[in-house]
Amino acid sequence: MASSYTVLCAFHFLQSTWQWLWNSSSGIAGKDRLLFMSMLKELLFADSFEKLLAAKQRIDSNVKVQQNVKFRNRLQSYWERREEWCVNLRKDFITRGNNTNNYSEAAIRITKDIVFDRLKAYNSIQMFQFVTTTMDLYCKQRLLSLANNRLDNFVALRFTISGSTADTVSSHSIQATDSDDVFHVQSRTDNQQTWRVDLTVGTCTCPRGRNGQPRGHQLAASLKYKRHSLNKIPTSSVCAANCMPK
Ligand SMILES: [Zn+2]
Numbered sequence: 001m002a003s004s005y006t007v008l009c010a011f012h013f014l015q016s017t018w019q020w021l022w023n024s025s026s027g028i029a030g031k032d033r034l035l036f037m038s039m040l041k042e043l044l045f046a047d048s049f050e051k052l053l054a055a056k057q058r059i060d061s062n063v064k065v066q067q068n069v070k071f072r073n074r075l076q077s078y079w080e081r082r083e084e085w086c087v088n089l090r091k092d093f094i095t096r097g098n099n100t101n102n103y104s105e106a107a108i109r110i111t112k113d114i115v116f117d118r119l120k121a122y123n124s125i126q127m128f129q130f131v132t133t134t135m136d137l138y139c140k141q142r143l144l145s146l147a148n149n150r151l152d153n154f155v156a157l158r159f160t161i162s163g164s165t166a167d168t169v170s171s172h173s174i175q176a177t178d179s180d181d182v183f184h185v186q187s188r189t190d191n192q193q194t195w196r197v198d199l200t201v202g203t204c205t206c207p208r209g210r211n212g213q214p215r216g217h218q219l220a221a222s223l224k225y226k227r228h229s230l231n232k233i234p235t236s237s238v239c240a241a242n243c244m245p246k
Contacts, residue, residue: 005093046088160232173186174197183221204217
């Protein structure tokens with residue numbers, strides 16, 4: 001049975017925390033605001049479960065936290081919902097490395113600014129017209145841009161070889177397996193550790209790639225064995241196509 005989870009945007013989580021810290025009703029002294037903010041940031045971005053628990057213990061034993069009932073209560077209510085906002089606790093969700101709701105905000109901005117051309121649709125027929133004509137045209141233009149290798153900065157940096165970390169992965173560390181799209185890549189920092197890259201779903205078992213983030217291991221395997229990857233945009237540049245991992 002399919003299930004879904006609600007996760008909070010890291011940016012809005014911090015924004016609402018900052019607003020609460022500055023609200024006079026929270027009663028937090030000006031000199032303590034930065035300290036409490038940095039504590040929550042530490043919990044939010046802890047990169048392992050052990051570090052998360054250690055940070056929580058440190059915060060609980062902090063004298064200023066113990067003296068401040070309102071912050072302690074807020075921290076407690078946050079902690080009870082930690083699966084929703086601690087980045088480390090959502091590392092197995094296929095978020096493709098996104099911990100904010102930037103994609104949905106960008107989609108709304110494109111719909112309002114480009115598809116609707118900042119005009120208000122007064123009835124459902126007008127709305128239908130915008131969606132079926134302008135939206136269609138917009139999508140065609142975006143696909144044509146990709147086909148012609150005219151990529152915006154965001155796409156170029158994340159989904160192409162030239163802007164990726166693929167060149168930091170040695171081709172000798174990548175081994176094929178019985179499956180066409182699955183590879184084993186030796187860790188750069190620990191010879192005993194091997195990551196499993198699956199190009200079909202665009203994931204890797206390394207800490208950064210497990211949520212589907214486009215990372216060097218996937219791109220390097222895709223380059224070395226000339227396989228399509230869900231996270232890589234095929235290039236029409238001869239230079240990039242011939243650029244093999246060292
Ligand atoms: Zn990886």
